[in-house]
Amino acid sequence: MDYFVQQLINGLNIGAIYALIALGYTMVYGILRLINFAHGDVYMVGAFVGLGLTKLLGYTTSIPGYNADTQGHSLWGGLTLVLIGSMVGAALVGMAIERFAYRPVRKYSRMTTLITAIGVSLLIEYLFVAQLGSAQRSFPSLVKNEAFNLFGDVRISMPQIIIFVISILLMILLQWIIYKTKIGTAMRAVSFNLNSAKLMGINTDVVIAFTFALGSALAAAGGVLTAQYNPSIDPLMGIITGLKAFVAAVLGGIGNIPGAVLGGLVIGVAETMVVAYGSDIGLASSYRDAVAFTILILVLLLRPSGLLGSTVQEKV
Amino acid sequence: MRRTLIALGLVAVMFLGLSCERRGAGTGGGGEPIKVGVYLDLSGQTSSFGQSTKNGIEMARDEINKAGGINGRPVELIIEDEQGEPGKVTTVVTKLLRQDQVHALLGEVASTNSLAAAPKAQEAKIPMITPSSTNPKDTRVGDYIFRVCFIDPFQGEVMAKFAANSLKAKRAAILADFNSDYSKGLTQFFKQSFTKLGGTIVDEKTYTQSDRDFSSQLTAIRSTNPDVIYIPGYYGQVGVIAKQARQQGITVPLLGGDGWDAPQLWDLGGEAMNNSYISNHYSIDDPKPEIQKFVTDYKARYGGVAPDALAALGYDAMRVLADALQRAGGTDSAKLRDAIAQTKNFPGVTGTITMNAERNVDKPAAVLELKPAARQFGYKETIYPDNMTPPTTAGASPAASPAASPAATASPAAATQ
Numbered sequence: 090m091d092y093f094v095q096q097l098i099n100g101l102n103i104g105a106i107y108a109l110i111a112l113g114y115t116m117v118y119g120i121l122r123l124i125n126f127a128h129g130d131v132y133m134v135g136a137f138v139g140l141g142l143t144k145l146l147g148y149t150t151s152i153p154g155y156n157a158d159t160q161g162h163s164l165w166g167g168l169t170l171v172l173i174g175s176m177v178g179a180a181l182v183g184m185a186i187e188r189f190a191y192r193p194v195r196k197y198s199r200m201t202t203l204i205t206a207i208g209v210s211l212l213i214e215y216l217f218v219a220q221l222g223s224a225q226r227s228f229p230s231l232v233k234n235e236a237f238n239l240f241g242d243v244r245i246s247m248p249q250i251i252i253f254v255i256s257i258l259l260m261i262l263l264q265w266i267i268y269k270t271k272i273g274t275a276m277r278a279v280s281f282n283l284n285s286a287k288l289m290g291i292n293t294d295v296v297i298a299f300t301f302a303l304g305s306a307l308a309a310a311g312g313v314l315t316a317q318y319n320p321s322i323d324p325l326m327g328i329i330t331g332l333k334a335f336v337a338a339v340l341g342g343i344g345n346i347p348g349a350v351l352g353g354l355v356i357g358v359a360e361t362m363v364v365a366y367g368s369d370i371g372l373a374s375s376y377r378d379a380v381a382f383t384i385l386i387l388v389l390l391l392r393p394s395g396l397l398g399s400t401v402q403e404k405v
Numbered sequence: 406m407r408r409t410l411i412a413l414g415l416v417a418v419m420f421l422g423l424s425c426e427r428r429g430a431g432t433g434g435g436g437e438p439i440k441v442g443v444y445l446d447l448s449g450q451t452s453s454f455g456q457s458t459k460n461g462i463e464m465a466r467d468e469i470n471k472a473g474g475i476n477g478r479p480v481e482l483i484i485e486d487e488q489g490e491p492g493k494v495t496t497v498v499t500k501l502l503r504q505d506q507v508h509a510l511l512g513e514v515a516s517t518n519s520l521a522a523a524p525k526a527q528e529a530k531i532p533m534i535t536p537s538s539t540n541p542k543d544t545r546v547g548d549y550i551f552r553v554c555f556i557d558p559f560q561g562e563v564m565a566k567f568a569a570n571s572l573k574a575k576r577a578a579i580l581a582d583f584n585s586d587y588s589k590g591l592t593q594f595f596k597q598s599f600t601k602l603g604g605t606i607v608d609e610k611t612y613t614q615s616d617r618d619f620s621s622q623l624t625a626i627r628s629t630n631p632d633v634i635y636i637p638g639y640y641g642q643v644g645v646i647a648k649q650a651r652q653q654g655i656t657v658p659l660l661g662g663d664g665w666d667a668p669q670l671w672d673l674g675g676e677a678m679n680n681s682y683i684s685n686h687y688s689i690d691d692p693k694p695e696i697q698k699f700v701t702d703y704k705a706r707y708g709g710v711a712p713d714a715l716a717a718l719g720y721d722a723m724r725v726l727a728d729a730l731q732r733a734g735g736t737d738s739a740k741l742r743d744a745i746a747q748t749k750n751f752p753g754v755t756g757t758i759t760m761n762a763e764r765n766v767d768k769p770a771a772v773l774e775l776k777p778a779a780r781q782f783g784y785k786e787t788i789y790p791d792n793m794t795p796p797t798t799a800g801a802s803p804a805a806s807p808a809a810s811p812a813a814t815a816s817p818a819a820a821t822q
Contacts (some may be wrong), residue, residue: 092628099620222448223488225641227672236652246652319617321645321673323450329615364610364621374610374622375583 091242096365097358102249102318104357105256109311110334111341111349112263113183113304119280119344120300122199126206127186128308129331130213131179135309136322137217138178140228142171148229168231168317172255175313176306183305184298192294217324225323228316248318259310260350263303267346272299280344329378333360336385342398351396356381436478439736441466441726442501443482444512444522449489450614450641453667454514454715458536459484460707461719462511465727475730480723483507491521498522502529508736509533511722514715515639516540516557516586523550532729532742536722537663537686537715540590544764549738551745551764553722553753554686555790557587561594563684563770563788564635564660569602571772571786572658572682574632576607580622580646582638583611591637591662607631612642619646623653633657639664644673651677658682666713671780678777686714687755688771688784699754711781714755721753767793 110132117125146167190209194201236246267273275296278286287293315330316322337356341348360377367376388395443462445455462482470479483505487493494513501507502525510526510533513519519538526533527547534551535543539560544550568574577599582588596606607629610622623646626634634650636643636659643665650659659681666685670678689700689711699720703712712720728751729744730736751758756768769789773782 092624095624096621099618099624102620103618218448218488222452223450224448224452225450225669225673227644227669234648234652236654244652244654248652315617318649319645320648321617321641325615326617330617361621365625368608368610368625373583374625375613377621378613378615 091240092365094239094243096361098243098245098249100358100361101354102252102357103361104337104354105252106311106315106330106353107334107337107357108350108353109256109259109307109314110331111337111353112260112346113308114335114338115341115343115346115349116276116300116304118338119346120276120283120297121191121195121202123191123202124206124335125186125191125301125304126203126331126335127190127209127213128304129327129334130210131183131186131305131327132308132312132331132334133217133322133324133327134182134213134312135175135179135305136228136312136316136326137221137324138309139171139175139313139316140226140322142174143167143229143231146170148231168251171231172310172313175309179305179309179312180302183301183308187298187301192297214324214328221324223324225321228320228322230317230320232317246318248314251317252314255310255314259307263307263346266303272296276300333378333381336381340384340388340395342395345395345398348395348397355396356384359384436474436476438479438481439475439509439730440481440483440505440507441723442498442505442507442510442512443484444487444494444497444501444510444518445484445514446489446518447484447486449487451489451515451639453640453669454537455486455489457667457713457715458512458514458719460703461536461712461716461721462723464703464706464716465720465723469723469727475727476734480727487513487518489515489518491517494518494521495525498525502526502531507531508738509726509730509741511536511719511726513538516543516590517584519543520546520586523547526550530738530742532726532738532745534722534726534745536718538587539663540586541763541765542586542590548746548764549742551760553725553758553766554718554755555768555770556765557590558594559767559790560662560684560770561591561596561637562598562790563772564591564662564682565595565598565602565604566788567682567684567772567786568633568635568658568660569599569604572633574604574658576605576629576631577633577635578608578610578626578629578631579606579635579637580610580612580619580626581636582642583613585614585638587639587662587664588637592635595635595637612638612646614639614642616642617645619649620653623650623655627653627655631657633660635660637662637664640667640670640673644670644675644678647674647677647681656680663714665775666715666782668710668713668780670775671777674777676777678775681775682785683773683775683782684770684788685773685782686768686770687717688773688782690784691771695752696754717754721755721758725751725753725758769793 113128117123186209190205194205232247232251236244238244275291279293279296283293333356337352338349341352360380363377363380364374445458446452447455466480466482485497487497514537516538519535520543523546527549532549537554539557541556544552579592581592608626612619647659661683663685665683725748733740733744746760748760758766767790769787771787772785774785776783
């Protein structure tokens with residue numbers, strides 16, 4: 090039982106990150122019917138902006154015993170600054186991608202935008218590889234690297250707690266923006282029908298840009314949070330993680346916000362359980378990636394609209 | 406579309422800064438240069454290995470050219486970066502063989518990459534020496550493929566012996582890199598030797614190099630209660646694995662191989678790397694004069710950076726090649742091949758190098774203890790292959806009795822049994 094709960098915690102943890110990224114896929118799809126393949130790379134950019142900020146703030150290394158407090162920044166203040174800074178940075182990158190890559194081709198066919206998205210994704214990845222090399226870089230710990238015993242043999246580490254708490258807060262914030270603010274109402278209107286929204290006087294360009302900013306900021310938060318847990322980042326880190334988050338969005342019902350969160354958690358737990366119990370049924374732990382994509386195929390075959398997706402569900 | 410390009414160009418400006426360094430061909434002697442093609446990962450996931458190897462090779466080249474070259478001909482290196490991707494290795498090696506018409510090839514560190522290049526070299530009948538690929542398959546490709554390091558059956562055996570004899574471990578768990586020939590080789594031979602020594606493998610899990618999270622594998626391993634965990638992978642993942650292992654409360658020793666030997670390991674793993682041991686090709690603490698001279702020269706040349714094993718093997722590979730070129734009296738590929746095959750008792754930094762019939766080298770391995778606070782590997786003991794007799798007197802084998810290392814716990818004789 091302890092073993093199961095421990096693996097469940099591990100799985101929900103990865104799942105929370107997938108969920109944060111999946112939200113960006115699903116929101117953009119809800120509004121533009123566009124699969125933004127560059128979204129996984131925005132997650133990577135967010136992590137790198139975060140790394141840059143930690144350097145600016147004086148977190149030079151992740152050497153053991155390093156005490157951020159003596160450098161004039163409180164540990165928590167540092168995390169907040171890095172998190173917010175990278176979210177803002179990634180939001181700007183997301184808006185730039187939308188403005189310069191997607192908006193010019195928006196009037197053309199869906200296929201054109203899709204190919205553009207793939208192009209942007211490759212461009213960002215290899216721009217970073219060309220400039221920084223594809224080697225992993227270590228990301229400093231902004232929170233104390235300690236672990237707590239929950240009960241029995243079940244442990245939870247500080248970075249894991251941070252991932253849970255912050256991703257839940259961000260999801261509540263997102264829900265509030267969408268349902269309680271004017272721009273959120275506009276987003277929902279645009280997702281129903283872009284042209285009608287335009288006729289009603291909604292500046293759709295602003296709404297679309299805002300959607301990209303929001304999605305990118307969430308992905309960046311995911312990037313910084315992951316880096317607290319797996320302190321190694323590289324320019325290609327967004328590929329697999331981005332793809333799995335995309336699968337999560339499809340699983341939950343693409344365009345559906347609670348669906349993206351549910352999908353993320355399901356994928357995270359599923360792949361963890363493959364590692365946890367796979368060997369009992371003869372599956373090596375390396376099948377974990379295959380699981381996400383098997384789920385994608387099954388969803389497309391059995392329930393193309395996803396777990397929570399349906400034709401009447403409003404899409405944002 | 407133009408606007409898109411301009412915008413993305415602006416993004417590019419944000420990254421101004423770092424730029425790549427290019428090959429530098431040294432000149433010595435007066436004759437026509439001997440062209441040596443070098444293919445390494447200089448910017449990819451294992452770039453630390455490539456950079457160190459390149460440093461070692463370049464240092465050897467300069468020493469050779471300064472001494473008048475080989476029979477009056479200088480050595481010219483043509484260095485290519487293949488970013489550690491087997492697909493690119495083939496492209497780059499084809500370019501070196503066809504376009505540059507190199508006389509010999511040096512490379513790679515990762516066995517998977519050497520395996521991608523070896524068939525090309527064999528087909529072109531151009532001798533290739535891999536400085537540090539340890540998978541036995543590499544040199545089995547053909548009679549033009551050589552190496553100057555020990556092989557995985559031995560490296561796996563060394564760690565198994567160390568775990569069973571020195572750490573008194575009975576239960577070992579393995580966490581291996583699923584896609585790497587190196588990791589698979591080490592896993593197989595560690596398992597073989599460890600079970601032969603009376604130990605049990607309690608769990609075996611794998612990961613891939615694109616994995617970011619290892620917690621589920623580690624939770625599973627933790628539940629099997631091992632005495633040691635063997636992680637035959639590369640530093641990029643190992644650092645993160647160690648950190649997550651310690652977070653989960655796994656305190657048992659972590660064991661690995663030469664794939665851990667990179668300065669980045671200290672950044673990625675930090676203090677989680679305490680209580681860990683690796684098998685490696687040599688120890689910089691070894692007081693042997695040729696080792697200490699190499700360490701001093703290397704530090705002077707590369708701004709105080711200590712040479713890791715990859716640098717030492719790169720240096721040895723270049724010098725073994727130069728020695729063979731000298732004996733072959735030219736660049737005729739068949740004669741050069743024979744000359745490399747006849748290499749005997751060559752005094753390398755990483756040990757005495759004698760090519761055996763399989764074009765491999767039998768050398769002892771050093772077991773090193775990780776010291777993250779000092780960012781160093783400390784010498785622990787030397788383990789000899791079964792077919793090699795360790796020097797009996799401690800005095801005759803400085804490698805086995807470094808006075809500088811109080812950490813030495815076992816004599817080589819005891820270790821080989």
